[in-house]
Amino acid sequence: MRKQWKKIAIGTMIVPALALAGCSSGNNGNNGNASASPSGSSVVSETGFPLTEKPVTLKMFTRIAPANGPFKDMPVFQDYEKMTNVHVDFTEAPTDGFQEKKNLLFASNELPDALYRSGLTQLEATRYGASGQLIPLEDLIDKYAPNLKKLMDEYPEIRSGITTPEGHIYAIPGIVTLGAARTDKKWINQAWLKKLGLQMPETTDDLYNVLVAFRDKDPNGNGKQDEIPMTARAGTPGQGLPIVNLMSGSFGLDQQLGYNINIADDKVEIWMGSDRNKEMLQYLNKLYKEKLLDPQLFSQTEAQYLAKQGSGATGVFFDQTNNNFLPIQDQYTGMAPPAGPHGDRLQAQASPIARDFGAFAITNVDKYPELTMRWIDYFYSDEGSTMLRFGREGENYELRDGVPYYTDKFLSVEGAQGKITPYAGGGAPHLIDDHVASFINPPQVQEAQEKLDPYMPKVRYAAPMFDEATAQKVNELRNDIDKYYEEQSTKFIAGALSFDKWDEFQKTLKKMNIDELQKIYQDAYDTMKK
Structure with a gap:
């Protein structure tokens, strides 16, 4: 793992579209192998849905942005619970004062099972990982996160940017393979x-x-x-x-x-x-x-x-x-x-491909770390990212040539997007690629990005751990x-x-x-x- 961290953190800034078909755990049925958690009290399926036969509740701490409604009311988490047999009890902290509340969690050692959209810094990930409050994720990723692992194999700069010199990964980022989602365009009248x-x-x-x-x-x-x-x-x-x-x-x-x-x-x-x-x-x-x-x-x-x-x-x-x-x-x-x-x-x-460092981490109180890793991995697939960003087909979005678009009726309601997805407000752990970017990457934005592409750095070195x-x-x-x-x-x-x-x-x-x-x-x- 240490040698892996030493590799050059290089990424071309014009990135090809990902083909994740077959990578998502969403199409395999419930016929995979099973693995017991360290507590022995639950079994997690290595593939397919539900993730566990026995219902499990996970507690997660998260930041809630001003644009958001309660996470429990978001269709992504309601529908995903039905798919997975995993209920998530979110503790929501507003953006204002969020850092102080996060610091208090670790100082008091009153930890949730996981931190979701919690913006852990590299120093926080390293410090709380070294103290044992955050657990290493690299082995869990290799076995229980095929979507995330595929992305890390395809873009080595992701792994190098989140791996400590000792070879551990204590937090995983939001991943953006779409160049247009990593740049501010220069708009002129x-x-x-x-x-x-x-x-x-x-x-x-x-x-x-x-x-x-x-x-x-x-x-x-x-x-x-x-x-x-x-x-x-x-x-x-x-x-x-x-x-x-x-x-x-x-x-x-x-x-x-x-x-x-x-x-x-x-x-x-x-x-x-x-x-x-x-x-x-x-x-x-x-x-x-x-x-x-x-x-x-x-x-x-x-x-x-x-x-x-x-x-x-x-x-x-x-x-x-x-x-x-x-x-x-x-x-x-x-x-x-x-x-x-x-x-x-x-x-x-231009932001790196691993754009939102520290978007998700698992703590040492989690009895079901394998299940938790499988739970988050789905959002690094096109199917999971579509669910997270767009909500319910027919109600919030429609498919055109296989690509999700918000319906005009849905967009006509001011603030509707923030109520159905934690993506609104930034920092959510998931994949942003060309498949799920219809709202942020319409033709005009694509054309603006094409003006920037010839001048993007050919080599992008990730921030070191x-x-x-x-x-x-x-x-x-x-x-x-x-x-x-x-x-x-x-x-x-x-x-x-x-x-x-x-x-x-x-x-x-x-x-x-x-x-x-x-x-x-x-x-x-x-x-x-x-």
């Missing part, structure tokens, strides 16, 4: 381009000139200067600035190993203090100062940002799908990353460095901090031991390469 006689911007200079025209030439024709040339999400404190991630590729700045890292000639560089980063921040400062970048960039809520997408008054914005501007979708089209001052044209902002001591050190260093970088970047972009202070900024990063952090990532990369 093509109606405004046409009205003003402008060409699609190919460089950052072109983009600047287009944004100036959007600001000054009244493309919405109302006689007011109320257009928003470009906007982006405000982001979450401590998670980085979305606008930086979205524009970094035009300045040759990648995001390898799950961080602000370039890799060239096997050398790892954390680029936060680099000249290229300074150039990017200067460019963004120019846009912000000239009111080409949304003045509310750092303060707007998610609801405000989404409303701007649907308003038709925005020139350029960034999002994974077209869901939020469907009524005016013809007004927008996707564009390629603009080439920067050195000719760089990289789509750096560290041993607990190293993970703790990385966490300590990054907490300080990331907070400082985010604060200073915001000031540089907004003009609250002069670029005359750049040398001081670099020196502070040095004092915060960014070189030590870079060496840790270099060592991890070197280990992967062996």
Whole structure:
């Protein structure tokens, strides 16, 4: 297992569609072998449904998003209970305060059988695995999770990204093989381009000139200067600035190993203090100062940002799908990353295939770990993912050429999706591939993704798993460095901090031991390469 972790965590970013027919445990009938759990009190079938002849209740802790209704009312869990003979008693914790409740579970050792959509960090998985509160999953996956195992065999970067140096897997991720579900598209107002006689911007200079025209030439024709040339999400404190991630590729700045890292000639560089980063921040400062970048960039809520997408008054914005501007979708089209001052044209902002780390884990109090692993594995098949994301055929969705689509009647009810699926709100442990992506990957989104595909990194190195001591050190260093970088970047972009202070900024990063952090990532990369 240790050798497996050392393999290169490489993934091509243009991924072929998966063919999981025959892989799902849903079509085998109840004629498989059986295995007793360690307690000896239940028998789990290795294949087919139900998963167990004797009804079993599992307790799971989960995050419930604002968009969700109670999990017990979701058709996926109601219908899956009938299929499996497994009832799940969910303890639902709201997003606000969720982390504190999760911490308390482990601190008090009052654990559920499993954690579902619980966003375990790598440090948490390693720490609680080393303490014995989370159990190793690698053997259970090999024997009881054929869907998940198939994906891990097909995409080795999944396994390397979730396996500790000691060879253990303590948490499994959400898996996204669909490239379009791992990127924010660059949407531009093509109606405004046409009205003003402008060409699609190919460089950052072109983009600047287009944004100036959007600001000054009244493309919405109302006689007011109320257009928003470009906007982006405000982001979450401590998670980085979305606008930086979205524009970094035009300045040759990648995001390898799950961080602000370039890799060239096997050398790892954390680029936060680099000249290229300074150039990017200067460019963004120019846009912000000239009111080409949304003045509310750092303060707007998610609801405000989404409303701007649907308003038709925005020139350029960034999002994974077209869901939020469907009524005016013809007004927008996707564009390629603009080439920067050195000719760089990289789509750096792209999530890995193992997109949602720590989406599911099993604790040491679970009497039926084999059954629990079989229970979750179904959602890594097309059939299980369809059930989780779309609900009931006829009631919530219909099949067209074998592909599920929400019915128009279902979509006409505001907020209906969040009530039937834990996918709404993000982070659910399941597979997202082209088969289940009709809602997030319609033709317009596919076309926008095709604009990005030529510029996606050919090699994507997964975030490494560290041993607990190293993970703790990385966490300590990054907490300080990331907070400082985010604060200073915001000031540089907004003009609250002069670029005359750049040398001081670099020196502070040095004092915060960014070189030590870079060496840790270099060592991890070197280990992967062996």
